[in-house]
Amino acid sequence: MRLLSTASLRALCLASAFSAALVSAFAQQSLPVAQLSSVDHFDLGENPLTIRQPAQANRPFSVTGQRGAIIGQQDGTFELWLLPTKILHNARLTAQLDGYGAVIDMNQQASTIEVHPDHTTITLAHAAITIKEHLFIPRSATTGVASAMVLLEIHSVRPAQITLSFEPSLERQWPAPNFGRPGAGWVPMGNGGAFQLESDNPNFYGMVAMPGSTPGLVRPFQEAPKSESLSFHIAFDPAKDSGRYFPLLAAVTDASAVPVENGKAKMRSAIADASANVEKLYRSTADFYAHFFDTRLVVETPDARFNDAMRWAEVSIEQSKVATSSGSGLAGGWFISGDSARPGFGWFFGRDTLFTLYAVNSYGDFALSRESMDFLLAHQREDGKMMHEYSQTADLLDWKSLPYLYAAADSTPLFVMQMADYVRASGDTAYLKQHWDNVKRAYAFTRAHTTRGVYDNTQGTGWVEEWVPKAPFQEVYLAALDQQSSAAMAELSTRMGETDLATQAKDTAVTIEKQLAEFHNDGGFYNFSRNQDGSFDTQPTVFPSVAWWDGGLKLPQADAQLSRWAGHKFSTDWGMRSMETGAATYDPISYHHGSVWPLYTGWTAMAQYRNSKPLAAYADLEQNIALTWLQDPGAITEVLSGEFYQPLGRSSSHQLWSSAMTLTPAVRGLFGVEIDVPRHLLHLSPQLPADWHEAKLHHIAFGEAMLDITMHRRGEHLDLEVVSDKSTVLCIQTEAVLDTKRECKSATTTRHHVTLKLPAFEVALAPQIAVPGETTQQWKVTQEERTERGLKLTLEGPSGSTQLLHLRRNGNASRVPMLKGAQMVGDNLLVMAPVTTAGEYAQQEVELKW
CATH class of the missing domain: 1.50.10.10 (Glycosyltransferase)
Incomplete structure (x- = not known):
């Protein structure tokens, strides 16, 4: 770790000549000592818009917002930004259970990732212990104080020591000048404490805190300079700590601002206040996305x-x-x-x-x-x-x-x-x-x-x-x-x-x-x-x-x-x-x-x-x-x-x-939706996939009104129904291109309806799924020619391969189209690519007439 500034080093030496039990000179200020404590469990939001999938250790994740960012890998390692400053990076977790003679690298146990609009949860699951990292960006946070937050939720079959290690950064986004790797000192804060991070600029400092923690070793001044990680140790007791949250809290100054009197003590107070209001900070984000x-x-x-x-x-x-x-x-x-x-x-x-x-x-x-x-x-x-x-x-x-x-x-x-x-x-x-x-x-x-x-x-x-x-x-x-x-x-x-x-x-x-x-x-x-x-x-x-x-x-x-x-x-x-x-x-x-x-x-x-x-x-x-x-x-x-x-x-x-x-x-x-509010024009020219029977669009803004648009197939027709939440002058235009010269002379109403004629037959490619790491193998439709009574397609696919096209009949279901270049298989068309040199794509034309 880089040496502290001279004044800070002298203060640390006077405080103690020993080691991790140092109480840094940062704590010796006139304001009352701020207190930290772990947080009672509260429910995180269950937004219906959620992605749940296995964690992939080599894949990234991002949790970002107006004043903070947490970016990392799905193994649960991360860096934390109080924008525009990176406060720490390479955060990682280990666990050692009582009576279990192995240190468990929890990041190697990454199991699942759940992404919600308001937070992301990465679960690190071992047979004896599970740690959930809940990550979110509080919308109500003060700039530079807890504007990105991680909650650790721990469940274990026996008491354990959890270690959260990280590299201190205190680094402003490039290309602003920075001041090297920060030094650190430990500040006890009630049931927990914080690392006070110092740079060579006395106005640029930060803090990383965690309730319920003690510090790992802090290298004493007397030792040779060496870069080392910082770490929080949590003595976890499942009898009293299960379900509680251990929040990782951080703060940083604006180095360009006027220095604040008693700034470090006030920073500790701000961190303690954030610790006491974790649920409130989370709710500000959860409510926004709800x-x-x-x-x-x-x-x-x-x-x-x-x-x-x-x-x-x-x-x-x-x-x-x-x-x-x-x-x-x-x-x-x-x-x-x-x-x-x-x-x-x-x-x-x-x-x-x-x-x-x-x-x-x-x-x-x-x-x-x-x-x-x-x-x-x-x-x-x-x-x-x-x-x-x-x-x-x-x-x-x-x-x-x-x-x-x-x-x-x-x-x-x-x-x-x-x-x-x-x-x-x-x-x-x-x-x-x-x-x-x-x-x-x-x-x-x-x-x-x-x-x-x-x-x-x-x-x-x-x-x-x-x-x-x-x-x-x-x-x-x-x-x-x-x-x-x-x-x-x-x-x-x-x-x-x-x-x-x-x-x-x-x-x-x-x-x-x-x-x-x-x-x-x-x-x-x-x-x-x-x-x-x-x-x-x-x-x-x-x-x-x-x-x-x-x-x-x-x-x-x-x-x-x-x-x-x-x-x-x-x-x-x-x-x-x-x-x-x-x-x-x-x-x-x-x-x-x-x-x-x-x-x-x-x-x-x-x-x-x-x-x-x-x-x-x-x-x-x-x-x-x-x-x-x-x-x-x-x-x-x-x-x-x-x-x-x-x-x-x-x-x-x-x-x-x-x-x-x-x-x-x-x-x-x-959906073909384009709008010209000053002219009261709504352009609707949908090109729905053939295997979609209906589509609905809610909350289309149209001036002071909100529109709900329903597109519904009915035989040989596509019904377009537009409902506004207030009476509106609105003309629907269905031509391929929005006519910005057209004048709307419609009466004010809340309901608007247009019917479009559909062709007798439409086709859609059967689903094709790309596989990560593979090369291009899917069929392509390179030409589409439509007439009133026909459809001609040019497709290309890998040599000798086959592809299904879903055939949709609009209206008279008994009709069968005249077909060239494909064969009927139930309600599908089966197309085969000509056999050519192995691996090459080949073209096949398909024509339907009715």
Whole structure:
């Protein structure tokens, strides 16, 4: 352990020359000695939204919130953050039972993990002793005091000594300056005590406490310097301690704040107060999540996992919200920091937030949307450029002098797009008026940095931070955002009554759309980027798919591209590769050249839905949904291998926009729900899977009203029933694209009904389950052609394999379609892939006529 500061060492030496019984000089202050005691058992919430599964020692977990984070492995080891400071890491547990001559490594006994919205429980189960770690983030905690908490619940067949060991960190999130490994002294506090952690900065110190504990050895000053773990020992007596909670409590100072008189004694008092109010602190979180879905989207479909994944995505986004001195924002992602000072991404990102807010608007948390945009706007540059990256400790530095704040170019057009989406979804034109100057400056920035009239990469990266063979000059990704941003600006300017600006922006959108057509190549694909000399980087990538994000842009001659995205060279069984296998620079573990991002899978799902390719789209959506249970239960990881179903080792396991990419394609694609509140328009164009008879959406926000939408199959029809909780002027539009020029002249009512005609037959792929560690083996639907009396599909599957398609008859059940390329097996179609070279995919066409 690093030496204490000189003053502290002298105080410790005067107090004692011996060892673990040291009472540090930290306790010698004038305030009364604070007391700790273990906590009576209380019931933790039983939320119906719960994931229970075997603990996988090599898989991560995350428990995060506005002021704290507990991140670790499912073996029960963890690190604890009082944001933005890591107070400790590598926490682990051992047990030694009386009369049992072995020390039990409890982390090797990890049995189950239960993830609830308000807490996570990891059970460490031995034949003679069980320890449950209950981890939660108190919503009512004071900043820097018990804002992340662990409760140990112990059950044993005989008395035992439990040891919780950890490495002290006292480390602020990178890149804020830190002060080395902290020193520690023991402070008795009634029935228990605390380690007071000291740094070389006298204003930066912390405390880690546990009632009912005694300290492990604290290395005396007289010994040579050496880094050693700290440990709490709990003498557990099952006769009196069973069922009680032993809380791990922590506190830390803000090193940049004015020092507090008697600060250490007051910190002990604050810790003792938290110890006396553990249940109250927990209830603040439990009550919040008990009512979380009272006003947020809840989906009911025949697929229970689908329903749960939608709700977990909303919770995961909420748990990415972090409070700072400059407002609350959405952190990009979470993962174990280990010996570093960054918990995964852990920072705030412009584009991550702005893509995610499409999901937030979809489930109706407009307060979160405003708060998140306010955070970004607080860091908008005077010339209009929007921020890219902002550390949780950026306020402690000259952040603008570092290369992060405005490193990327895409947040700026995305902000204009998001403002338009927010106003449509919420009807909050007052927010637009309040920030109209910000919007105009952002749009002006994009117009000031163009080549051939299109925003280019000269003002920062578009999507990729690195690229082979060279950095791109004008990415198709950035050009597609620029077109949608210009269209959004035309819409917003019209709302604001600035007709000249609206006309200019509309003309610009048309110009960019024509320029985008030039990216199309002879292979039927849209090129990755255009070079400064007008030539193109023709590598086949996923990035053109963002062109369909907002719904107003549709790239021409894109069918071949959509088919290739749906095929096995792009689509794995767990998501979408960034680059096609076989491309010159393809690498399945490269960050940008072939790995799988759930973000990309969400983009292509939206593109397929907007092009009426529901089978390919739903396959993408299902892949993202399955990731909810893969790694960090309830959250979705950042990036996976393009070859094997396995996240990359450094992937942030709780990634903000990955969760968003289940919600947005589901709500706006599968259910076809898009809203324009100022025009009183509700767009409903569902593309339900053929094996779903009904779907219900609760709490769709529509201005001041809440809508419940029921989609119910009835023979050859799909009935769409909309019920609002108050009388509302609302017109339902069912065309494929939302017509933002249409005027609604409906009467005020609480009930609205539309019936859609269904085709005589529909098909759905039988469930296909991806196996972690395996390569791509599932069947793909690469082309879908529908006519009034027919359906033609192109599928591809591994050589010689078979696949079932569920056949749905709408209406006259006695009819049998004329069939080519498959055979009827009951109510299913059996399709076989032609036999080719072993392991290769082969195509098979299937045609139905009626």
